[in-house]
Amino acid sequence: xxxxxxxxxxxxxxxxxxxxxxxxxxxxxxxxxxxxxxxxxxxxxxxxxxxxxxxxxxxxxxxxxxxxxxxxxxxxxxxxxxxxxxxxxxxxxxxxxxxxxxxxxxxxxxxxxxxxxxxxxxxxxxxxxxxxxxxxxxxxxxxxxxxxxxxxxxxxxxxxxxxxxxxxxxxxxxxxxxxxxxxxxxxxxxxxxxxxxxxxxxxxxxxxxxxxxxxxxxxxxxxxxxxxxxxxxxxxxxxxxxxxxxxxxxxxxxxxxxxxxxxxxxxxxxxxxxxxxxxxxxxxxxxxxxxxxxxxxxxxxxxxxxxxxxxxxxxxxxxxxxxxxxxxxxxxxxxxxxxxxxxxxxxxxxxxxxxxxxxxxxxxxxxxxxxxxxxxxxxxxxxx
Amino acid sequence: xxxxxxxxxxxxxxxxxxxxxxxxxxxxxxxxxxxxxxxxxxxxxxxxxxxxxxxxxxxxxxxxxxxxxxxxxxxxxxxxxxxxxxxxxxxxxxxxxxxxxxxxxxxxxxxxxxxxxxxxxxxxxxxxxxxxxxxxxxxxxxxxxxxxxxxxxxxxxxxxxxxxxxxxxxxxxxxxxxxxxxxxxxxxxxxxxxxxxxxxxxxxxxxxxxxxxxxxxxxxxxxxxxxxxxxxxxxxxxxxxxxxxxxxxxxxxxxxxxxxxxxxxxxxxxxxxxxxxxxxxxxxxxxxxxxxxxxxxxxxxxxxxxxxxxxxxxxxxxxxxxxxxxxxxxxxxxxxxxxx
Numbered sequence: 170x171x172x173x174x175x176x177x178x179x180x181x182x183x184x185x186x187x188x189x190x191x192x193x194x195x196x197x198x199x200x201x202x203x204x205x206x207x208x209x210x211x212x213x214x215x216x217x218x219x220x221x222x223x224x225x226x227x228x229x230x231x232x233x234x235x236x237x238x239x240x241x242x243x244x245x246x247x248x249x250x251x252x253x254x255x256x257x258x259x260x261x262x263x264x265x266x267x268x269x270x271x272x273x274x275x276x277x278x279x280x281x282x283x284x285x286x287x288x289x290x291x292x293x294x295x296x297x298x299x300x301x302x303x304x305x306x307x308x309x310x311x312x313x314x315x316x317x318x319x320x321x322x323x324x325x326x327x328x329x330x331x332x333x334x335x336x337x338x339x340x341x342x343x344x345x346x347x348x349x350x351x352x353x354x355x356x357x358x359x360x361x362x363x364x365x366x367x368x369x370x371x372x373x374x375x376x377x378x379x380x381x382x383x384x385x386x387x388x389x390x391x392x393x394x395x396x397x398x399x400x401x402x403x404x405x406x407x408x409x410x411x412x413x414x415x416x417x418x419x420x421x422x423x424x425x426x427x428x429x430x431x432x433x434x435x436x437x438x439x440x441x442x443x444x445x446x447x448x449x450x451x452x453x454x455x456x457x458x459x460x461x462x463x464x465x466x467x468x469x470x471x472x473x474x475x476x477x478x479x480x481x482x483x484x485x486x487x488x489x490x491x492x493x494x495x496x497x498x499x500x501x502x503x504x505x506x507x508x509x510x511x512x513x514x515x516x517x518x519x520x521x522x523x524x525x526x527x528x529x530x531x532x533x534x535x536x537x538x539x540x541x542x543x544x545x546x547x548x549x550x551x552x553x
Numbered sequence: 554x555x556x557x558x559x560x561x562x563x564x565x566x567x568x569x570x571x572x573x574x575x576x577x578x579x580x581x582x583x584x585x586x587x588x589x590x591x592x593x594x595x596x597x598x599x600x601x602x603x604x605x606x607x608x609x610x611x612x613x614x615x616x617x618x619x620x621x622x623x624x625x626x627x628x629x630x631x632x633x634x635x636x637x638x639x640x641x642x643x644x645x646x647x648x649x650x651x652x653x654x655x656x657x658x659x660x661x662x663x664x665x666x667x668x669x670x671x672x673x674x675x676x677x678x679x680x681x682x683x684x685x686x687x688x689x690x691x692x693x694x695x696x697x698x699x700x701x702x703x704x705x706x707x708x709x710x711x712x713x714x715x716x717x718x719x720x721x722x723x724x725x726x727x728x729x730x731x732x733x734x735x736x737x738x739x740x741x742x743x744x745x746x747x748x749x750x751x752x753x754x755x756x757x758x759x760x761x762x763x764x765x766x767x768x769x770x771x772x773x774x775x776x777x778x779x780x781x782x783x784x785x786x787x788x789x790x791x792x793x794x795x796x797x798x799x800x801x802x803x804x805x806x807x808x809x810x811x812x813x814x815x816x817x818x819x820x821x822x823x824x825x826x827x828x829x830x831x832x833x834x835x836x837x838x839x840x841x842x843x844x845x846x847x848x849x850x851x852x853x854x855x856x857x858x859x860x861x862x863x864x865x866x867x868x869x870x871x872x873x874x875x876x877x878x879x880x881x882x883x884x885x886x887x888x889x890x891x892x893x
Contacts, residue, residue, distance in 0.1 A: 181796075182695065189692040193707045196768065199722040200710055202732075206725065217735035350565045357562025366559070369567060371885065376574045378821040378874050382846035383867035387577025389850060390584065390860050423573030426566055455558045484715040487827060487843075491850055501717055505831055508721060521725065524718045535709050539702070542709060546769065547776035 200528065207522040208315045211514035214521065225314025235313045238305055239298055246294060250286045258282060319522035329503065329523055335414065336483065336499040342418035343482035344475050347425050351478075352471060354426075355433025356459055360442060370434070373427035381424060381487050388492065392416060412494035420488055425481050429474055432545065436470025437463075473545035476538055483531070500527050585637050585864035589630045592619045637865035664866065667840045671873075674759060674841070675823045681763045682819050683812055686770025691800075693771065694778045705772065712768040720832025723761045751838040758829040758839070766822070770815045777811045778804070817881055824873060842870045 177185075205223060206214040212227040221227075235243075258278050266274025323329045358366050392410040410416040440463065448458040490502040498506075504527065507520040535542065593616045601610040619627045643662045650658035660666045693704055711719065726733045727747050738745050747753045781804055789799050805812075827843040830836060836844070849863035 177695070185692055185695040188688075189696055189704060192689055192692065193704060195764065196711050197707050199719070199726060199764075200714065202726060203722045215729065215731070217730035217732060219732045219736075222732060350569060354563045354566030357559050361559045363556075363559070365556075366563075369563065371882065373570065374882070374885075375874075375878060376570060378824075378878055379574070379578075380825045380827075380843045380846070380867070380870055380874070382827070382843045382850065382863075383581060383871060384574060384577045386584070386846060386850060386860065386863045386867045387579075387581040388573075389858065390589075391577075391580065419569070420573055423569045426570050426574075430566055455562075459562075480713065484717075486715075486717050486831065487847060491847070501715055504721070505717055509834060517725075520721075524721055528714055528718055531713050531715070532710065535706060535713050539706055539709065542713070543705065543772055543776075546772050 200532075203521050203528075204525050206518065207319055207525040208317065209518070210314070210316060211518045213314060214518045215514050228314025228316050229311055230314075235315050236298075236302055236305075236311050238302060240313065242294060242298065243290070246286070246290055250282065250289075254279075254282050319519050320526065322519050323523045323526065327507070327519065327523075329500070329526070332498055332500045332503040333526075335493070335497050336501075338414050339417055339421070339489070339499055340479055340482040342415065343421045343425065344478045346418060347422040347429050347478045348471060348475050350422065351426060351429035351433050351474065352467070353459075354430045356437050356463060356467075358430060358434045359437035360445070370431065373430055377427040377431075384420070384424065385488060385491050388420060392492065411492065412497055414493070414497050417489060417492050420492065421482050421485060424488070425478050428481075429478060432474050432477070433470060436467070436474070439470075440466060469541070469544070472538070473541040476534070476541055477545060479534075480531075581864045581867050584861055585868050586632060586634060586861075587630050588633045588637065588861045589628050592627050592629050593617065594619050633861075637861040638869070641862055641865045641869065663840065663845055664842075664869070667842045667845045670755065670839050671824060671826060671842045674755070674762070674826050675820060678759050678762045678766075678823055679816060679819055681759070682766045682770055683816060685763055685767040686815060687774050687805075687808070687812075689767060689771035690774035690778055693775050705775075708768040708771060710768075711764050712766070712772075714765075716765065716828040717832050719765055720758075720761055720829050723757065723764070724833055727757060748833070748835075751835075754833055754835045754839050758826075758833065758835075761829060761832075762823060762826070766819060770819075773811050773815055774808055777808045781807050820877055821874075824877060842866070842873070846870065 202222075208228075209222060209225045210228040213222055213225040216222050216227075262274040262278045358370060389411070444466075445453075445455075445458040445462055448462040449455070453461065484501065485499075486501045486505065489499045490505070493499065493502070500523075504520060504523045507516065507523060510516075595614050595616045597612055598615045599610055599612045601608045641664050643664075647659055647662055647665060650656075650662075660669065689708065693701055693708070696704060714722075725731060728734075730738075734745055734747055747757060785803055786799060789803055794802070825843050826841045827847065830839065830841055830844040833839075836848070840848075846863050846866045849859045849866060852858050
């Protein structure tokens with residue numbers, strides 16, 4: 170498609186690619202580095218020499234390490250898993266699942282691959298390597314310091330799993346509620362050209378710009394005293410909203426709503442209005458048209474918007490830190506707490522391990538939904 | 554679509570926004586004029602210390618909060634007018650500092666310090682984000698088709714990462730003798746402490762923000778680059794335009810609406826700068842407007858939250874949001890008028 174006139178000289182292409190590689194390095198490096206740090210003993214993790222951080226002599230000295238054989242076999246297992254997941258899984262899902270229920274096949278397939286990988290990587294592989302390592306002489310000797318003890322500390326001793334559970338509750342709640350409410354509103358706004366619809370969108374835009382702390386300043390006194398002012402309505406067992414996950418879900422849904430309706434509206438505008446007009450001519454009401462004609466074709470937009478709602482809820486620090494009590498705390502404030510409280514380097518590495526634990530799901534998310542994320546970003550922009 | 558159906562579709566969403574966004578705004582506005590305090594009473598208290606022959610007894614006036622029957626502190630809410638605003642802005646001191654021309658004194662007042670940082674941060678990062686985003690988009694567009702997917706994947710990572718965690722990961726690279734600090738020390742051959750003065754911390758914060766937002770800008774510009782008219786590029790080459798001229802006269806004007814969009818989003822978001830302060834724990838040196846509200850809302854050692862100050866500070870922060878939004882709103886309004 171590119172014509173000869175637009176072809177670039179080799180030197181330009183080379184420079185361009187070098188700069189691109191540099192950007193990729195800058196983009197990935199901090200994340201890569203915290204992953205490396207999280208597997209090292211504190212002395213290594215905060216060493217000023219980068220090579221020491223990577224190879225971890227102190228970690229190795231502590232008897233925790235990997236031999237060349239470990240590394241080769243580990244990479245092989247990961248590689249096989251990737252090949253299975255990308256090559257064999259799609260065709261198997263297609264052939265085994267009933268038509269129309271592919272998503273169910275995908276869920277089962279993904280679970281099987283995941284469990285298989287975990288068993289192979291963490292149970293079978295170490296057992297085999299324990300036998301093999303002594304046989305291979307220099308190949309079987311530990312060369313790379315690596316320890317998973319910080320992850321054990323975080324998840325088991327520090328009760329991070331509790332924070333994880335709370336995050337799960339909050340994000341699931343936010344995504345479901347905000348999609349349900351937002352889809353209806355987005356559809357209504359896309360199909361109505363009235364001045365009222367315009368004003369709702371404008372006000373939503375203003376709300377989008379509000380600092381979240383302003384809103385929290387409004388909630389806090391009301392939430393803390395809610396048992397008092399709810400008592401006339403709900404009687405004795407009126408809840409104190411402060412510290413309750415469902416209150417935070419409501420708050421985050423509302424904060425997310427302006428963005429959600431703008432985005433879903435732009436998706437619905439891309440679905441031709443003739444589609445629901447045809448359904449209306451055939452005698453459907455607006456709701457029937459929505460349910461039978463629009464719902465089957467709206468999923469790409471809904472999935473994309475759901476991703477961004479998920480990110481908002483998952484990444485939030487300000488609202489959850491102020492409105493949840495210690496018992497219901499989500500992951501991000503918990504990590505900040507660890508980072509601020511701890512002074513010894515051991516505790517710092519534990520915080521690093523927690524940070525990596527919270528980032529890993531996000532990376533998988535990008536891996537799976539890259540196309541949807543990109544289309545979501547551009548959908549909002551192109552409509553402007 | 555008639556009004557009733559429209560209301561049924563949009564109703565739940567509007568209701569939530571009214572209840573959880575509009576109502577808190579009104580209540581914050583109201584709170585900023587009231588102060589809730591415990592009622593204090595003054596009691597005479599005699600404290601005695603054992604001494605030789607006689608005890609030494611001192612009687613003093615102690616003010617303590619009054620308790621109700623359940624042993625809870627009685628509070629009362631009082632209208633104080635603009636007092637909370639005065640507490641936040643400290644107009645007399647600020648005015649004196651301005652007329653003396655002494656920035657040092659002005660920056661001891663939290664609000665002005667935070668305002669100064671928030672504005673510099675917003676204005677400095679804006680051109681950097683747009684520039685870097687455009688650069689990366691052009692680089693990706695130049696690359697071979699096969700590697701674009703993986704490159705976009707890597708580029709998305711800084712954007713998708715939890716902001717606080719992103720800040721922390723940068724922090725860990727530089728803190729103390731972190732590897733990048735060590736590298737700079739080795740290169741410049743001098744001791745560097747990046748967290749000992751305000752300007753280096755601010756620099757790191759801007760660095761983080763550009764790293765975090767540039768991918769977002771890049772993806773949007775990249776999508777825009779796909780729709781540049783190839784024919785006009787080609788005719789520009791035939792007319793003898795250099796690469797730079799093509800970029801300046803064809804590509805950038807084509808991307809202009811997207812550049813404005815990215816700039817708007819970035820202005821809104823960076824005006825709310827907050828996570829950087831938490832992640833770098835820089836409150837001793839650098840603070841932002843939103844962080845200040847957060848700080849007022851966090852309970853202090855005695856467990857009190859200064860809600861009215863937080864409210865006053867929020868209302869002052871809102872003024873900036875309004876100024877930010879006037880221009881785009883006027884434009885949308887004109888488009889809307891023109892469209893009908």
